[in-house]
Amino acid sequence: MRRRHKHLIFVICTLFSIGYISFRILSGNDQTEWTDEVENSPKKITEASEYYEDVNFIKEHRPRFETPGNDRQKRISSLLEKYSIDWRSPIQENIWHVAEKWVSARKLYPESSPLISSVLRYLSSAPIVKADFGYGGTQLKITLLLEGGQLAVFKPRWYPRDFLVTGEPYAGRDRHNAEVAAFHLNRLLNFSRVPIVVGRTIDLRNEIKSVATPRLINTFFTREGNLCFYGKCLYCKGPDDGVCAQGDKLEGVVILWLPKKLTLEKWKHPWRRSYKEGRRMRWETDDSYCRTFVKNTSPYDKPPRLLDIMDTCILDFLVGNADRHRYETFKNINNSMLIILDNGKSFGNPFEDELSILAPFTQCCLLRRSTYERLQMLTDGVLSEVLKTVMELEPLAPVLTQPHLLALDRRLKVVMDKAHWCMKQYGEMNILVDE
Ligand SMILES: Nc1ncnc2c1ncn2[C@@H]1O[C@H](COP(=O)(O)OP(=O)(O)OP(=O)(O)O)[C@@H](O)[C@H]1O
Ligand SMILES: [Mn+2]
DSSP states (O other): OHHHHHHHHHHHHHHHHHHHHHHHHHHHHHHTTTSHHHHHOGGGGTTSHHHHHHHHHHHHHSOGGGSTTOSHHHHHHHHHHHHOOOTTOOOOTTHHHHHHHHOOSSOSSOSSOHHHHHHHHHHTTSOEEEEEEOOSSSSOOEEEEETTTEEEEEEEOOSOTTOOOOSSTTOSSOOHHHHHHHHHHHHHTTOOOSOOEEEEEEEIIIIIGGGBOHHHHTTEEEETTEEEEOOSBTTBOSGGGOEEOBTTEEEEEEEEOOOTTSOEEEEEOTTOOOOSTTOOOHHHHOTTHHHHTGGGSTTTTSTTHHHHHHHHHHHHHHHTOOOOOEEEEETTOTTOOOBOOOOTTOSSOTTOOOGGGGHHHHHHOOEEHHHHHHHHHTTTTHHHHHHHHHTTTSTTOSOSOHHHHHHHHHHHHHHHHHHHHHHHHHOHHHHEEOO
Protein backbone atom coordinates (compact mmCIF):
# COMPACT_ATOMS: atom_id res chain seq x y z
CA MET A 1 0.00 0.00 0.00
CA ARG A 2 2.73 2.45 1.02
CA ARG A 3 4.72 1.55 -2.13
CA ARG A 4 1.67 2.21 -4.32
CA HIS A 5 1.14 5.52 -2.51
CA LYS A 6 4.76 6.54 -3.12
CA HIS A 7 4.43 5.55 -6.75
CA LEU A 8 1.33 7.73 -7.15
CA ILE A 9 3.10 10.74 -5.61
CA PHE A 10 6.03 10.18 -7.97
CA VAL A 11 3.71 10.10 -11.03
CA ILE A 12 1.86 13.27 -9.90
CA CYS A 13 5.17 15.11 -9.34
CA THR A 14 6.48 14.02 -12.73
CA LEU A 15 3.29 15.15 -14.50
CA PHE A 16 3.39 18.46 -12.64
CA SER A 17 7.03 19.02 -13.60
CA ILE A 18 6.33 18.23 -17.26
CA GLY A 19 3.38 20.61 -17.16
CA TYR A 20 5.39 23.35 -15.54
CA ILE A 21 8.32 23.01 -17.95
CA SER A 22 5.96 23.06 -20.96
CA PHE A 23 4.29 26.14 -19.57
CA ARG A 24 7.66 27.92 -19.19
CA ILE A 25 8.66 27.00 -22.73
CA LEU A 26 5.38 28.28 -24.13
CA SER A 27 5.42 31.47 -22.13
CA GLY A 28 9.04 31.92 -23.23
CA ASN A 29 7.77 31.88 -26.82
CA ASP A 30 5.17 34.40 -25.88
CA GLN A 31 7.81 36.80 -24.79
CA THR A 32 9.62 36.55 -28.09
CA GLU A 33 6.54 37.28 -30.14
CA TRP A 34 7.64 40.88 -30.85
CA THR A 35 11.27 40.12 -31.53
CA ASP A 36 13.15 39.12 -34.63
CA GLU A 37 13.23 35.55 -33.37
CA VAL A 38 9.64 35.09 -34.46
CA GLU A 39 10.41 36.68 -37.80
CA ASN A 40 13.18 34.16 -38.34
CA SER A 41 11.26 31.14 -37.13
CA PRO A 42 7.59 31.63 -37.87
CA LYS A 43 6.96 27.87 -37.62
CA LYS A 44 6.96 28.10 -33.84
CA ILE A 45 3.58 29.73 -33.79
CA THR A 46 1.87 28.34 -36.88
CA GLU A 47 -0.53 26.28 -34.79
CA ALA A 48 -2.30 29.20 -33.24
CA SER A 49 -3.53 30.40 -36.60
CA GLU A 50 -5.54 33.40 -35.47
CA TYR A 51 -2.76 34.63 -33.29
CA TYR A 52 -0.24 33.98 -36.04
CA GLU A 53 -2.23 36.16 -38.43
CA ASP A 54 -2.17 38.95 -35.92
CA VAL A 55 1.57 38.69 -35.37
CA ASN A 56 2.13 38.60 -39.10
CA PHE A 57 0.00 41.67 -39.52
CA ILE A 58 1.96 43.57 -36.93
CA LYS A 59 5.24 42.26 -38.28
CA GLU A 60 4.42 43.57 -41.74
CA HIS A 61 2.89 46.83 -40.75
CA ARG A 62 4.46 48.03 -37.55
CA PRO A 63 6.53 51.17 -38.01
CA ARG A 64 10.13 50.27 -38.74
CA PHE A 65 11.46 52.28 -35.81
CA GLU A 66 10.25 49.53 -33.50
CA THR A 67 12.49 47.02 -35.23
CA PRO A 68 15.87 46.72 -33.60
CA GLY A 69 18.86 46.29 -35.88
CA ASN A 70 16.90 47.16 -39.01
CA ASP A 71 18.26 48.22 -42.36
CA ARG A 72 18.15 51.95 -41.63
CA GLN A 73 21.61 52.70 -42.92
CA LYS A 74 20.98 50.81 -46.16
CA ARG A 75 17.81 52.78 -46.76
CA ILE A 76 19.63 56.06 -46.20
CA SER A 77 22.40 55.14 -48.64
CA SER A 78 20.07 54.00 -51.38
CA LEU A 79 17.92 57.14 -51.06
CA LEU A 80 20.96 59.40 -51.10
CA GLU A 81 22.28 57.66 -54.16
CA LYS A 82 19.06 58.48 -56.01
CA TYR A 83 18.25 61.93 -54.71
CA SER A 84 21.49 63.71 -53.86
CA ILE A 85 22.08 66.90 -55.76
CA ASP A 86 25.48 67.79 -57.12
CA TRP A 87 25.48 71.43 -56.09
CA ARG A 88 28.83 71.89 -57.82
CA SER A 89 27.88 70.45 -61.21
CA PRO A 90 29.05 72.63 -64.11
CA ILE A 91 26.64 75.16 -65.59
CA GLN A 92 24.90 73.86 -68.72
CA GLU A 93 23.28 76.67 -70.68
CA ASN A 94 21.04 74.64 -72.95
CA ILE A 95 19.44 72.73 -70.09
CA TRP A 96 15.95 74.31 -70.37
CA HIS A 97 15.07 72.09 -73.33
CA VAL A 98 15.88 69.02 -71.31
CA ALA A 99 13.60 70.13 -68.48
CA GLU A 100 10.80 70.91 -70.92
CA LYS A 101 10.99 67.48 -72.52
CA TRP A 102 10.80 65.78 -69.16
CA VAL A 103 7.25 66.95 -68.49
CA SER A 104 4.66 64.23 -69.02
CA ALA A 105 1.15 63.47 -67.75
CA ARG A 106 2.36 61.84 -64.54
CA LYS A 107 5.85 63.25 -63.89
CA LEU A 108 7.50 66.65 -64.21
CA TYR A 109 11.00 65.13 -64.21
CA PRO A 110 12.62 61.72 -63.81
CA GLU A 111 12.96 60.17 -60.39
CA SER A 112 16.73 60.39 -60.52
CA SER A 113 19.02 62.11 -63.01
CA PRO A 114 22.24 64.13 -62.74
CA LEU A 115 20.57 66.61 -65.08
CA ILE A 116 18.23 67.68 -62.27
CA SER A 117 21.34 69.10 -60.57
CA SER A 118 22.16 70.91 -63.81
CA VAL A 119 18.70 72.50 -63.99
CA LEU A 120 18.91 73.59 -60.33
CA ARG A 121 22.39 75.02 -60.86
CA TYR A 122 21.38 77.07 -63.88
CA LEU A 123 18.07 78.16 -62.31
CA SER A 124 20.02 79.59 -59.39
CA SER A 125 22.49 81.49 -61.58
CA ALA A 126 21.11 82.18 -65.08
CA PRO A 127 21.17 85.87 -66.00
CA ILE A 128 17.77 87.56 -65.65
CA VAL A 129 16.71 89.11 -68.95
CA LYS A 130 13.39 90.61 -67.92
CA ALA A 131 11.33 91.03 -64.74
CA ASP A 132 7.66 91.85 -64.35
CA PHE A 133 4.77 91.59 -61.89
CA GLY A 134 3.60 88.23 -60.76
CA TYR A 135 0.55 86.75 -62.42
CA GLY A 136 -2.22 87.31 -59.91
CA GLY A 137 -2.72 85.33 -56.74
CA THR A 138 -2.60 86.81 -53.27
CA GLN A 139 1.15 86.71 -52.64
CA LEU A 140 3.92 88.99 -53.86
CA LYS A 141 6.09 87.50 -56.58
CA ILE A 142 8.01 88.47 -59.71
CA THR A 143 7.90 86.78 -63.10
CA LEU A 144 11.37 86.33 -64.55
CA LEU A 145 12.56 85.71 -68.05
CA LEU A 146 15.89 83.93 -67.82
CA GLU A 147 18.62 83.76 -70.41
CA GLY A 148 17.79 81.04 -72.90
CA GLY A 149 14.08 81.97 -72.95
CA GLN A 150 12.99 80.21 -69.74
CA LEU A 151 10.18 81.67 -67.63
CA ALA A 152 10.37 81.41 -63.83
CA VAL A 153 8.80 82.88 -60.70
CA PHE A 154 10.69 84.57 -57.90
CA LYS A 155 9.16 84.38 -54.42
CA PRO A 156 10.95 86.56 -51.85
CA ARG A 157 11.93 85.84 -48.27
CA TRP A 158 9.66 87.33 -45.62
CA TYR A 159 10.76 85.49 -42.52
CA PRO A 160 13.96 84.22 -40.92
CA ARG A 161 14.15 80.41 -40.78
CA ASP A 162 13.20 80.15 -37.10
CA PHE A 163 10.16 82.44 -37.30
CA LEU A 164 7.15 80.81 -35.67
CA VAL A 165 3.86 81.33 -37.53
CA THR A 166 0.90 80.96 -35.15
CA GLY A 167 -2.84 81.45 -35.47
CA GLU A 168 -4.94 79.92 -38.24
CA PRO A 169 -3.28 76.90 -39.90
CA TYR A 170 -2.98 78.91 -43.13
CA ALA A 171 -1.76 82.10 -41.40
CA GLY A 172 1.17 84.25 -42.40
CA ARG A 173 2.91 85.12 -45.60
CA ASP A 174 4.72 82.74 -47.92
CA ARG A 175 7.75 80.87 -46.62
CA HIS A 176 10.16 80.85 -49.55
CA ASN A 177 12.33 78.08 -48.06
CA ALA A 178 9.19 75.93 -47.79
CA GLU A 179 8.97 75.77 -51.58
CA VAL A 180 12.48 74.32 -51.69
CA ALA A 181 11.92 71.81 -48.90
CA ALA A 182 8.58 70.67 -50.35
CA PHE A 183 10.25 70.10 -53.73
CA HIS A 184 12.96 67.85 -52.28
CA LEU A 185 10.48 66.04 -50.04
CA ASN A 186 8.28 65.38 -53.08
CA ARG A 187 11.30 63.81 -54.76
CA LEU A 188 11.97 61.59 -51.75
CA LEU A 189 8.34 60.46 -51.98
CA ASN A 190 8.92 59.68 -55.66
CA PHE A 191 6.07 61.99 -56.71
CA SER A 192 7.93 64.27 -59.19
CA ARG A 193 4.91 66.58 -59.06
CA VAL A 194 6.31 69.76 -57.48
CA PRO A 195 7.85 72.16 -60.04
CA ILE A 196 11.63 72.43 -59.87
CA VAL A 197 12.70 75.17 -57.47
CA VAL A 198 15.94 76.46 -56.04
CA GLY A 199 17.09 79.13 -53.61
CA ARG A 200 18.70 82.25 -55.02
CA THR A 201 19.92 85.50 -53.53
CA ILE A 202 19.45 88.22 -56.12
CA ASP A 203 20.81 91.70 -56.41
CA LEU A 204 17.50 93.54 -56.49
CA ARG A 205 19.03 96.67 -58.07
CA ASN A 206 21.33 95.13 -60.67
CA GLU A 207 19.52 91.92 -61.52
CA ILE A 208 15.84 92.94 -61.24
CA LYS A 209 15.33 96.70 -61.28
CA SER A 210 17.71 97.10 -64.21
CA VAL A 211 15.60 94.76 -66.40
CA ALA A 212 12.17 95.41 -64.85
CA THR A 213 9.12 96.58 -66.80
CA PRO A 214 8.18 100.22 -66.03
CA ARG A 215 5.09 99.07 -64.09
CA LEU A 216 7.25 96.95 -61.79
CA ILE A 217 9.86 99.74 -61.40
CA ASN A 218 7.01 102.00 -60.24
CA THR A 219 6.56 99.86 -57.14
CA PHE A 220 10.20 100.16 -56.00
CA PHE A 221 11.07 102.28 -52.95
CA THR A 222 13.74 102.46 -50.24
CA ARG A 223 13.38 101.99 -46.49
CA GLU A 224 16.25 102.63 -44.10
CA GLY A 225 18.76 102.33 -46.91
CA ASN A 226 17.34 99.03 -48.16
CA LEU A 227 15.85 98.60 -51.61
CA CYS A 228 12.22 97.39 -51.52
CA PHE A 229 9.28 96.78 -53.87
CA TYR A 230 5.62 95.85 -53.51
CA GLY A 231 4.72 94.61 -57.00
CA LYS A 232 1.13 93.70 -57.73
CA CYS A 233 -1.11 91.07 -56.19
CA LEU A 234 -4.25 90.90 -54.11
CA TYR A 235 -2.32 91.74 -50.93
CA CYS A 236 0.15 94.13 -52.61
CA LYS A 237 -1.40 97.57 -52.29
CA GLY A 238 1.53 99.79 -51.49
CA PRO A 239 4.83 100.19 -49.60
CA ASP A 240 3.26 98.79 -46.40
CA ASP A 241 2.97 95.43 -48.18
CA GLY A 242 6.43 95.65 -49.69
CA VAL A 243 9.39 93.39 -49.17
CA CYS A 244 12.89 94.76 -48.58
CA ALA A 245 16.32 93.53 -49.51
CA GLN A 246 19.24 93.79 -47.10
CA GLY A 247 20.89 96.64 -48.91
CA ASP A 248 20.36 95.33 -52.44
CA LYS A 249 20.55 91.62 -51.66
CA LEU A 250 17.24 89.80 -51.53
CA GLU A 251 16.97 86.14 -50.72
CA GLY A 252 14.21 84.13 -52.36
CA VAL A 253 13.44 81.13 -54.50
CA VAL A 254 13.19 80.70 -58.26
CA ILE A 255 10.53 78.28 -59.50
CA LEU A 256 10.78 76.87 -63.00
CA TRP A 257 7.70 77.69 -65.08
CA LEU A 258 5.92 74.72 -66.64
CA PRO A 259 6.04 74.41 -70.45
CA LYS A 260 3.97 77.22 -71.96
CA LYS A 261 2.35 74.91 -74.50
CA LEU A 262 0.65 72.97 -71.70
CA THR A 263 -2.49 74.63 -70.40
CA LEU A 264 -3.40 74.26 -66.75
CA GLU A 265 -6.88 73.49 -65.55
CA LYS A 266 -7.92 74.76 -62.11
CA TRP A 267 -10.02 72.65 -59.75
CA LYS A 268 -11.59 73.43 -56.41
CA HIS A 269 -10.15 71.11 -53.80
CA PRO A 270 -12.95 68.94 -52.33
CA TRP A 271 -11.42 69.29 -48.85
CA ARG A 272 -10.83 73.05 -49.04
CA ARG A 273 -11.33 75.27 -46.00
CA SER A 274 -13.95 77.99 -45.79
CA TYR A 275 -11.38 80.61 -44.69
CA LYS A 276 -14.27 82.21 -42.79
CA GLU A 277 -14.55 82.11 -39.06
CA GLY A 278 -17.56 80.12 -37.96
CA ARG A 279 -18.25 78.63 -41.40
CA ARG A 280 -17.56 74.93 -41.59
CA MET A 281 -17.27 72.92 -44.77
CA ARG A 282 -19.11 69.63 -45.18
CA TRP A 283 -15.94 67.52 -44.75
CA GLU A 284 -15.42 69.11 -41.34
CA THR A 285 -18.70 67.82 -39.96
CA ASP A 286 -19.42 64.72 -42.06
CA ASP A 287 -17.00 61.81 -41.74
CA SER A 288 -18.77 59.94 -44.54
CA TYR A 289 -18.04 62.83 -46.95
CA CYS A 290 -15.51 60.78 -48.93
CA ARG A 291 -17.65 57.64 -49.20
CA THR A 292 -21.00 59.25 -49.83
CA PHE A 293 -19.98 62.23 -51.91
CA VAL A 294 -16.41 62.53 -53.24
CA LYS A 295 -15.99 58.92 -54.39
CA ASN A 296 -19.17 59.20 -56.47
CA THR A 297 -18.30 62.52 -58.03
CA SER A 298 -16.27 63.03 -61.21
CA PRO A 299 -13.25 63.15 -61.53
CA TYR A 300 -12.78 61.35 -58.19
CA ASP A 301 -14.87 58.32 -59.15
CA LYS A 302 -12.05 56.85 -61.24
CA PRO A 303 -8.27 56.79 -60.88
CA PRO A 304 -5.94 58.55 -60.60
CA ARG A 305 -7.35 61.78 -59.13
CA LEU A 306 -8.49 60.63 -55.71
CA LEU A 307 -5.19 58.80 -55.19
CA ASP A 308 -3.36 61.98 -56.16
CA ILE A 309 -5.39 63.84 -53.52
CA MET A 310 -4.26 61.22 -50.96
CA ASP A 311 -0.60 61.63 -51.92
CA THR A 312 -0.90 65.40 -51.82
CA CYS A 313 -2.58 65.55 -48.43
CA ILE A 314 0.15 63.35 -46.98
CA LEU A 315 2.85 65.65 -48.34
CA ASP A 316 0.86 68.66 -47.09
CA PHE A 317 0.45 67.15 -43.63
CA LEU A 318 4.16 66.43 -43.39
CA VAL A 319 5.08 70.01 -44.31
CA GLY A 320 2.12 71.61 -42.49
CA ASN A 321 0.49 73.20 -45.53
CA ALA A 322 -3.18 73.87 -44.77
CA ASP A 323 -3.72 76.12 -47.79
CA ARG A 324 -4.42 73.73 -50.68
CA HIS A 325 -7.76 75.35 -51.56
CA ARG A 326 -7.43 74.65 -55.27
CA TYR A 327 -5.17 72.59 -57.43
CA GLU A 328 -4.20 72.30 -61.06
CA THR A 329 -3.86 69.57 -63.66
CA PHE A 330 -2.80 69.58 -67.31
CA LYS A 331 -5.83 70.37 -69.42
CA ASN A 332 -6.86 67.82 -72.07
CA ILE A 333 -4.22 65.35 -70.97
CA ASN A 334 -5.41 61.90 -70.00
CA ASN A 335 -4.60 60.82 -66.45
CA SER A 336 -2.93 64.12 -65.70
CA MET A 337 -1.29 64.30 -62.31
CA LEU A 338 -2.43 66.76 -59.69
CA ILE A 339 0.42 69.29 -60.01
CA ILE A 340 1.59 70.20 -56.53
CA LEU A 341 2.00 73.94 -57.16
CA ASP A 342 2.41 76.58 -54.46
CA ASN A 343 3.82 75.18 -51.24
CA GLY A 344 4.58 78.58 -49.74
CA LYS A 345 2.33 78.09 -46.71
CA SER A 346 4.29 75.15 -45.38
CA PHE A 347 6.74 74.92 -42.45
CA GLY A 348 5.07 77.66 -40.39
CA ASN A 349 4.97 75.92 -37.00
CA PRO A 350 7.12 72.87 -36.22
CA PHE A 351 5.53 72.36 -32.79
CA GLU A 352 2.02 71.61 -33.99
CA ASP A 353 0.66 68.92 -36.27
CA GLU A 354 -2.44 70.06 -38.13
CA LEU A 355 -4.43 66.84 -38.33
CA SER A 356 -7.21 68.38 -40.42
CA ILE A 357 -4.81 68.45 -43.38
CA LEU A 358 -4.92 64.64 -43.35
CA ALA A 359 -8.73 64.56 -43.56
CA PRO A 360 -8.84 63.27 -47.17
CA PHE A 361 -6.72 60.28 -46.14
CA THR A 362 -8.37 59.58 -42.81
CA GLN A 363 -11.85 59.89 -44.31
CA CYS A 364 -11.19 57.81 -47.46
CA CYS A 365 -8.68 55.30 -46.00
CA LEU A 366 -7.08 54.97 -49.42
CA LEU A 367 -3.45 55.02 -50.49
CA ARG A 368 -1.20 53.99 -53.35
CA ARG A 369 0.82 50.95 -52.32
CA SER A 370 3.90 52.62 -53.80
CA THR A 371 3.40 55.65 -51.55
CA TYR A 372 2.85 53.47 -48.50
CA GLU A 373 6.04 51.52 -49.18
CA ARG A 374 8.00 54.70 -49.71
CA LEU A 375 6.68 56.20 -46.47
CA GLN A 376 7.69 53.05 -44.67
CA MET A 377 11.18 53.35 -46.11
CA LEU A 378 11.41 56.87 -44.66
CA THR A 379 10.57 55.90 -41.06
CA ASP A 380 13.15 55.67 -38.23
CA GLY A 381 14.25 59.26 -38.84
CA VAL A 382 15.44 58.35 -42.33
CA LEU A 383 13.25 61.12 -43.74
CA SER A 384 14.83 64.00 -41.84
CA GLU A 385 18.33 62.67 -42.26
CA VAL A 386 18.10 62.19 -46.03
CA LEU A 387 16.25 65.47 -46.59
CA LYS A 388 18.79 67.36 -44.53
CA THR A 389 21.69 65.82 -46.46
CA VAL A 390 20.11 66.40 -49.88
CA MET A 391 19.62 70.10 -49.04
CA GLU A 392 22.93 70.56 -47.24
CA LEU A 393 24.53 72.63 -50.00
CA GLU A 394 21.36 74.26 -51.31
CA PRO A 395 21.97 77.99 -51.92
CA LEU A 396 19.59 78.74 -48.99
CA ALA A 397 21.18 76.20 -46.62
CA PRO A 398 20.24 75.55 -43.93
CA VAL A 399 16.82 75.31 -45.59
CA LEU A 400 15.01 73.95 -42.51
CA THR A 401 15.71 74.32 -38.81
CA GLN A 402 16.10 71.21 -36.66
CA PRO A 403 12.57 71.50 -35.14
CA HIS A 404 11.08 71.42 -38.66
CA LEU A 405 13.15 68.36 -39.57
CA LEU A 406 12.05 66.61 -36.38
CA ALA A 407 8.44 67.56 -37.10
CA LEU A 408 8.65 65.68 -40.41
CA ASP A 409 9.64 62.44 -38.65
CA ARG A 410 6.98 62.90 -35.98
CA ARG A 411 4.25 63.57 -38.55
CA LEU A 412 5.35 60.62 -40.64
CA LYS A 413 4.67 58.42 -37.63
CA VAL A 414 1.17 59.88 -37.44
CA VAL A 415 0.57 59.04 -41.11
CA MET A 416 1.81 55.47 -40.62
CA ASP A 417 -0.40 55.03 -37.56
CA LYS A 418 -3.43 56.22 -39.56
CA ALA A 419 -2.54 53.87 -42.42
CA HIS A 420 -2.31 50.93 -40.02
CA TRP A 421 -5.54 51.87 -38.36
CA CYS A 422 -7.26 51.86 -41.76
CA MET A 423 -5.73 48.49 -42.66
CA LYS A 424 -6.82 46.93 -39.41
CA GLN A 425 -10.30 48.37 -39.77
CA TYR A 426 -11.01 47.55 -43.42
CA GLY A 427 -8.31 45.09 -44.49
CA GLU A 428 -5.14 45.92 -46.34
CA MET A 429 -6.54 45.01 -49.75
CA ASN A 430 -9.22 47.66 -49.37
CA ILE A 431 -6.73 50.38 -48.45
CA LEU A 432 -3.62 49.95 -50.57
CA VAL A 433 -4.10 50.40 -54.29
CA ASP A 434 -1.69 48.98 -56.87
CA GLU A 435 -1.65 51.66 -59.47
N1 LIG B 1 5.79 77.09 -61.97
C1 LIG B 1 4.64 77.41 -62.54
N2 LIG B 1 4.36 77.05 -63.80
C2 LIG B 1 3.18 77.37 -64.37
N3 LIG B 1 2.20 78.04 -63.75
C3 LIG B 1 2.41 78.42 -62.49
C4 LIG B 1 3.64 78.13 -61.80
N4 LIG B 1 3.56 78.64 -60.55
C5 LIG B 1 2.36 79.20 -60.47
N5 LIG B 1 1.66 79.09 -61.61
C6 LIG B 1 0.30 79.61 -61.86
O1 LIG B 1 0.08 80.75 -61.08
C7 LIG B 1 -0.96 80.53 -60.12
C8 LIG B 1 -0.66 81.23 -58.80
O2 LIG B 1 0.57 80.76 -58.27
P1 LIG B 1 0.76 80.56 -56.72
O3 LIG B 1 -0.32 79.66 -56.26
O4 LIG B 1 2.15 80.19 -56.48
O5 LIG B 1 0.48 82.04 -56.21
P2 LIG B 1 -0.19 82.54 -54.87
O6 LIG B 1 -0.14 84.01 -54.89
O7 LIG B 1 0.44 81.85 -53.73
O8 LIG B 1 -1.67 82.06 -55.07
P3 LIG B 1 -2.75 81.93 -53.90
O9 LIG B 1 -2.87 83.25 -53.30
O10 LIG B 1 -3.99 81.50 -54.62
O11 LIG B 1 -2.24 80.90 -52.95
C9 LIG B 1 -1.02 79.01 -60.02
O12 LIG B 1 -2.27 78.60 -59.60
C10 LIG B 1 -0.70 78.59 -61.43
O13 LIG B 1 -1.83 78.70 -62.27
MN1 LIG C 1 -0.22 80.67 -52.17
